[in-house]
Structures are given as C-alpha cells and as structure tokens.
Amino acid sequence: MESPTRNPEMIHVVSKTDNRQHTVVNIPPSLDQTLPASSLRAQPVLLGLTSNNLSYARGGDLLHWWKTYPVPPTTPSGYNDQSSWGIVPAWGYATVTESSIPGILPDSLIWGYWPTATSPTLLRLEPRDLEGHWVEVSSHRQQLMPIYNRYEQTHPDEEKNLDERAWCALFRGVWVAGYLLNEYVFSPDPRAREPVHPLGAASKLPWSADDADLSSAVVMVLGASTKVARSFLWCLFDRPKESRPLGLVQVTSSPGALQEVADRKGWRVLSRTLAYTEIDQATRWIEGLQPSKVVIVDCGARDHVLHQICRNLQGSELRLCKTVIVQMGGQQKVYTTEEVQAARAAMQSLGKIQYNTSAIQDTVIDREGAGTYFGKVSHRWKEWLADRASAIPDMKLVWGQGIAGAMGIYGGWEKLSNGAVRPEEGLVYAL
Ligand SMILES: NC(=O)c1ccc[n+]([C@@H]2O[C@H](COP(=O)([O-])OP(=O)(O)OC[C@H]3O[C@@H](n4cnc5c(N)ncnc54)[C@H](OP(=O)(O)O)[C@@H]3O)[C@@H](O)[C@H]2O)c1
The missing domain is CATH 3.40.50 (Rossmann fold)
Known part of the structure; x- marks a missing residue:
C-alpha cells in the first residue's frame, strides 16, 4: 500500500557566524523514527518573532541557545554541520503529535520554546513542581538556562481564542x-x-x-x-x-x-x-x-x-x-x-x-515556591492580556504563514535582521 502524502518538514537555519545568512531546508519525516519512553513529539503551530530571537542567535554559543535544537543529522549536506548552522528557537505553541508520557495526550497544546520548523520535534519531559508544568531533561539541553527548558500544558480556555494565543506567542516570552x-x-x-x-x-x-x-x-x-x-x-x-x-x-x-x-x-x-x-x-x-x-x-x-x-x-x-x-x-x-x-x-x-x-525567575521560585510565583505571574499576565488594547493601542498582529518565503519565518528573519519591523508590528506565524 502506498504511504499517505505528507507535507514536507522544513527547518529555518541560520549561519552561526553571520546571522544575516539564512535559508529554509526540507528534512526527511521524523515520524519514521520510534518514539522513546517519557517523550513526545510536538509540531510548532504558532510562533512569535521579535528582536529577542536575534539575541538567541547572537548569544547562541555563549548562552547555549544553539543547543536547544541542533540541526538534525538528516539535514541536507551543506546545512548539516552543527558548528556552522543552527535553528533559532521561538516562543509559542506546539501540538503534540505522539506521546509516551502519561498525562500528555496527542493533540494537546503546549506552551514553550520551539524550533522555527514545521517538523514534529522530540522532547524528553519530566513533571516538575506544578501540575501542567514539565521540564526538558535531554542531556544536550542541560546548559540552557532553566526558563528555556520549562513547558506548560495549556488550559482548554486558552485554546479557544486564537487572537489571545497569538498575543501570547508574541509577548509572553519577553x-x-x-x-x-x-x-x-x-x-x-x-x-x-x-x-x-x-x-x-x-x-x-x-x-x-x-x-x-x-x-x-x-x-x-x-x-x-x-x-x-x-x-x-x-x-x-x-x-x-x-x-x-x-x-x-x-x-x-x-x-x-x-x-x-x-x-x-x-x-x-x-x-x-x-x-x-x-x-x-x-x-x-x-x-x-x-x-x-x-x-x-x-x-x-x-x-x-x-x-x-x-x-x-x-x-x-x-x-x-x-x-x-x-x-x-x-x-x-x-x-x-x-x-x-x-x-x-x-x-x-x-x-x-x-x-x-x-x-x-529561578531566585523567585526558590524563595516563594513555584505555585505562588506562577500563580502571581499568570494572574498579572491575564490582566495585561485583558488590558492590551489600552496598554499597546498602536500595536497590531502581522500574521505570517509557514517557514519559507517572504510571508514565512524566512521573511520575518529578513525583516528583523534589517531592523525593518516597525514598533507597532508584531510578527506571528501560523505553521
Ligand atoms: N536580558 C533579558 O533577560 C531579556 C529579556 C527579554 C528581552 N531581552 C532583550 O531586549 C531586547 C528587546 O527585545 P524585544 O523582543 O522586546 O524587542 P522588539 O519588540 O522586537 O523591539 C522592537 C523595537 O526595537 C527598537 N529598535 C532598536 N533599534 C532598532 C533598529 N535598528 N531598527 C528597528 N527597531 C529598532 C524599536 O524601538 P524604539 O523605536 O522604541 O527604539 C522597535 O520598536 C532584545 O535585545 C532582547 O533580546 C532581554
């Protein structure tokens, strides 16, 4: 029997030595690989891009951001050298496509730090201090600062409102x-x-x-x-x-x-x-x-x-x-x-x-406990979301689609690298 046609899996790669150089490459489907225990695959579905992403590339070696999602070994030659090319992560949401973790079902939506890619990405997660909070424990990510290894399952209410989710993808990380x-x-x-x-x-x-x-x-x-x-x-x-x-x-x-x-x-x-x-x-x-x-x-x-x-x-x-x-x-x-x-x-x-x-954040979690801290942040964040029309009246979401082309992450990176994103523009991408 013929296998069903799948959309090509794409990654946006950036040169580590000259962040202006970037391209989009297709990679072979990751679904063909067996899912390890205590793991999931999740496909990024909504990401925001801001100047902060430029910093992830600029400080990628020093602060280990490049280690979050190294280019897969299956990346076509020319772009598979992990010392030359990297994937810049972005804040947003991903949908679980496969899971061997009790408590996380396929189709759940997860908030966190994702690759700028359409391919389902493999995470090894362990439950942490708070219900719905998970920590990535893969050895290659252990030098990352803790905030980047924390993932949160979303509340069903959050899933209903696309506009709010887009503002989250754009703003919540910063x-x-x-x-x-x-x-x-x-x-x-x-x-x-x-x-x-x-x-x-x-x-x-x-x-x-x-x-x-x-x-x-x-x-x-x-x-x-x-x-x-x-x-x-x-x-x-x-x-x-x-x-x-x-x-x-x-x-x-x-x-x-x-x-x-x-x-x-x-x-x-x-x-x-x-x-x-x-x-x-x-x-x-x-x-x-x-x-x-x-x-x-x-x-x-x-x-x-x-x-x-x-x-x-x-x-x-x-x-x-x-x-x-x-x-x-x-x-x-x-x-x-x-x-x-x-x-x-x-x-x-x-x-x-x-x-x-x-x-x-680590200091405050230590002093107050994760429950108290995240309870306060989340309360205040929801107040900001509700007040956003008066907090940032000039800003609008600028929607892009996918990874490749001027409307995709590729085009967003081009604009950011050239300082061409205007103060009132918020770049968000549906993948
Ligand atoms: N240290 C930390 O923990 C931490 C945490 C979060 C963010 N950050 C950093 O804070 C910085 C801002 O991040 P962000 O994501 O909030 O930025 P952003 O919203 O994408 O910044 C857009 C703004 O950048 C300013 N800008 C400065 N030079 C520009 C240029 N050449 N062309 C166009 N705009 C220019 C403009 O503001 P004006 O016109 O008002 O100048 C523009 O409105 C980044 O470097 C980020 O990495 C650091």
Whole structure:
C-alpha cells in the first residue's frame, strides 16, 4: 500500500557566524523514527518573532541557545554541520503529535520554546513542581538556562481564542522580563520583599532595598517601544503613588503613541517621551526633579544613544547623583563582530548591569515556591492580556504563514535582521 502524502518538514537555519545568512531546508519525516519512553513529539503551530530571537542567535554559543535544537543529522549536506548552522528557537505553541508520557495526550497544546520548523520535534519531559508544568531533561539541553527548558500544558480556555494565543506567542516570552524587573528588582515595596539583583541571587552580587527603591529616582527607558520595555512600563504605571519614581523618560522612535499611553495611565506630569533626536532635552527636565539617582533601562537603544545620554548627565548637575544602567537587550539588528566587541566593552566602561530573566525567575521560585510565583505571574499576565488594547493601542498582529518565503519565518528573519519591523508590528506565524 502506498504511504499517505505528507507535507514536507522544513527547518529555518541560520549561519552561526553571520546571522544575516539564512535559508529554509526540507528534512526527511521524523515520524519514521520510534518514539522513546517519557517523550513526545510536538509540531510548532504558532510562533512569535521579535528582536529577542536575534539575541538567541547572537548569544547562541555563549548562552547555549544553539543547543536547544541542533540541526538534525538528516539535514541536507551543506546545512548539516552543527558548528556552522543552527535553528533559532521561538516562543509559542506546539501540538503534540505522539506521546509516551502519561498525562500528555496527542493533540494537546503546549506552551514553550520551539524550533522555527514545521517538523514534529522530540522532547524528553519530566513533571516538575506544578501540575501542567514539565521540564526538558535531554542531556544536550542541560546548559540552557532553566526558563528555556520549562513547558506548560495549556488550559482548554486558552485554546479557544486564537487572537489571545497569538498575543501570547508574541509577548509572553519577553513580558515576564518586564514584570520581574518591576516586581522584584525594583520592587514597589523593597523593605517588605527582599529585592533581587538583575543577575539573580545565584550571582551573589549585592542588591539592597536602597538599590531597589525608585521613590527618589528618575527612570529612563531606552528603546521604549520594544515589547520588553512596554511590559515593564505597563507594570511601572500601576505602582502605588508612594513607590513611583519622581519622573519617567521614555526614549523611542515612536514617541506619540507611547506618551499617549503614559497620559492615559495618569503619568502626564510625571513623564516625558522623546524621540532619539530629542535626547538632549532630557537632562534639564531631570535636573528639575532633583533625583538622588537616575536608573537607565536599556532595552536596545540605537547606536550611540546611551553614550550621548551618559555624556549629558556627566556634563550637568546630575553628575553628582548615582547612575544605574540595567542592560536589558541589544538593538534590532545583526551585529558585526566588531559591534559585539564594542557592546561588551561598553558594558565595562559604562558600568552596565546585565539583566537575566531566567536567573531572577529561578531566585523567585526558590524563595516563594513555584505555585505562588506562577500563580502571581499568570494572574498579572491575564490582566495585561485583558488590558492590551489600552496598554499597546498602536500595536497590531502581522500574521505570517509557514517557514519559507517572504510571508514565512524566512521573511520575518529578513525583516528583523534589517531592523525593518516597525514598533507597532508584531510578527506571528501560523505553521
Ligand atoms: N536580558 C533579558 O533577560 C531579556 C529579556 C527579554 C528581552 N531581552 C532583550 O531586549 C531586547 C528587546 O527585545 P524585544 O523582543 O522586546 O524587542 P522588539 O519588540 O522586537 O523591539 C522592537 C523595537 O526595537 C527598537 N529598535 C532598536 N533599534 C532598532 C533598529 N535598528 N531598527 C528597528 N527597531 C529598532 C524599536 O524601538 P524604539 O523605536 O522604541 O527604539 C522597535 O520598536 C532584545 O535585545 C532582547 O533580546 C532581554
């Protein structure tokens, strides 16, 4: 009997040495291989792409993101060399196609960190701290930070609403970074809740209640229209009056839309939103607020902006107050080797503090327990989802289809690499 025709299985591969080079290749069907015990295969069905995916490629060796889904040995020659080619993972949903895990049935929908591929992917999962939460235990993934090895079965309610699922695929992976920054690093009540260093407790670096206190600070958010910044800002806007900073400066290519949100949240007097060409205006305004510190959250500002701001601060009365720079992320572009080196040098010379979402989440799970922590995050995330029309009124989903071509993941990578995704666009892909 003839076997039924199957759609070709495709993977999007990116060159590890030059992330601008990428292509789509067909691979032989994985269904022909026997499923090991305590494993499942799941096929990605809905993925989001943001600048964060560029970081997974840029830091893929250092932070082991390339190890999540190495190119399969069956990949056609030219692209099967795991030292040269990699698969960039993306946040979203996958449908289980086969399972030997009691408790996970075929057709279930799982949230997590998936390959940019249409092929069913093999995961070895063990149940963890919370019902519906699973951890990937394959040896090749053990150097990955824990957040990337956690998978969640979805609730049937979540499965009904495609629009909400698309916003989840786009935002949820980075939203948690903004939430943790506001809740734990700059905790609204640092004397009641022990604050967490941006690199987590395992770093053993000190982070006191004074470090966490924003009540006499001015906060500057660079790259304020990034999804991670918008998430942080949404949480910040909701702080009780006594724990708000003295002022907020948002720096962005999209000042009109962002100031409108701040105004609507009651931050009109407290905030200024500036285009990159207007950053020199920030210093005088901040001086007038007489802060004891300036906290800069760099979510991926354009070239030289941070240096310019630091020079401005140094040349003003503000040189006497403390400056804290939290390095959230890099720009929406592929960095050359020289640019990566320059970014590392700037970490040192500007005294930037690296931010690490996984390390903070691990600290909080340790301190509060997984049940309490995930209960709180999930509650707040649902509030954001319900409030998204007012939190990000300018943003729209830009749907793509599949892996190949301009409308597929291939086209999304092309746009991201060229800094061509506009602040109001959210790339999501139905596979
Ligand atoms: N450290 C962590 O744990 C952590 C966690 C989450 C995310 N991140 C990092 O944070 C950064 C932002 O991630 P995201 O996914 O939120 O980003 P995103 O939403 O895809 O960012 C889009 C924004 O990038 C800004 N941008 C900067 N340079 C650009 C350029 N050359 N062309 C076009 N846009 C440019 C624009 O904002 P403006 O116009 O407002 O500048 C644009 O709206 C990434 O580097 C990501 O890896 C780090």
